[in-house]
Amino acid sequence: MVNNDLLVLKNKEILVTGGCGFIGSEIVKQLSLAGANVTIIDNLSSGKEKYIQGLSNVKLITADLLDDHAIESVVKDKEYVINNAALPFIPDSYYLPKKFFDVNVNATISLALAVIKEKKAKRFVHISSSEIYGTARYTPMDENHQTTPQSTYAVSKLAGERVIFTMHKEHNLPAVIIRPFNSFGPNITQPYIIPEIITQIMKGDVVKLGNLNAKRDLTYVSDTARGIILSLAKEGVIGEVINIGSQRSYSIRDLVNLISEIMGKKVSIEVDSARFRPYDVDTLVCNFDRANRLLGWKPEITVRKGLETTIEWVKKNEIKFSAPFEGWPRSYRSNEKD
DSSP: OOOGGGGGGTTOEEEEETTTSHHHHHHHHHHHHTTOEEEEEEOOSSOOGGGGTTOTTEEEEEOOTTOHHHHHHHTTTOSEEEEOOOOOOHHHHHHOHHHHHIIIIIHHHHHHHHHHHHTOOSEEEEEOOGGGGOSOSSSSBOTTSOOOOOSHHHHHHHHHHHHHHHHHHHHOOOEEEEEEOEEEOTTOOSOOHHHHHHHHHHHOSEEEESOTTOEEEEEEHHHHHHHHHHHHHOSSOTTOEEEEOOSOEEEHHHHHHHHHHHHTOOOEEEEOGGGOOTTOOOBOOBOOHHHHHHHOOOOOSOHHHHHHHHHHHHHHHTOOBOSSOOOGGGOOOBOOOO
16 A cells, blocks of 8 residues: 555656665665656665566666766666665674775765756655664654764764765755664565574574663664655655654563564573674664654554564575674675575
8 A cells, every 4th residue: 555645756766776675675665656766776785686576667777886987877867866775784894894984975975976966856865874873862862862873884874974964055965864773574684683583583492692681673664664755755854864763662682582472482592792792782762753743754563563574574585694603703694595
């Protein structure tokens, strides 16, 4: 069912970077259902073409955002741009800081400059991250919460969004910045905590994890994507920074208990010191009042319902991560069965 607010995007020319990835493919799916003409640029380093197969009015350009020529070509005649592409897996950023800044900052600058030069865009939506906040000083966290990023990934995302906001001021880039909190659901392309828990429960009776007390705000991916797309469709949002999150936080321990209950399997939990991050964020809880006021957005899918769907998807797709875990320097990667 198409959200009526999205029908204004019918027949519009929309560019989605990273549109074959986890959140990106859901954005593309919803835009396609709304009747938009969608162009994706994705290097398929983690995204999968099969996630967008069968969608109407969708064209994939396989290219890298670090290729300035490809960027200049793909932005031509685009009225709307969603900059969703990024290197997102935090542990990788510990060992690949330059690569994270190349993709999350320098490629963002190149894309914005190309859009400014083209002079056709009515909206440029840049996807940032709740990780830029660092550990909550108060909850729920609104957009005025201080930013104290606690990973190289988070620093790169903060740098990327500040560049976009500055370009909005300096060059009238019609920018909106979205800060999603933790999203989950099918088509996950990185070994995030929820598929990791599901996979371990499928394999045995013991779940080995790091910081069990860390709390995260969880939003089902379709809700996240809907919020992002509404920032294209709604008026009066240019220049705004908007949180997208559920205001429902779960500790990692609570997540294991809930997922094991849904899966109907009793497990024990062991703390694995190798899995502790060097500078972890303890708590993230979203205040989505601004999203509700400006976009008319609020989450629709419960965490339990979203987990049920995610578990079934993991089982069906035989998602596997390298085992055994041997510490962050050998960060495990998604190895999905085609």
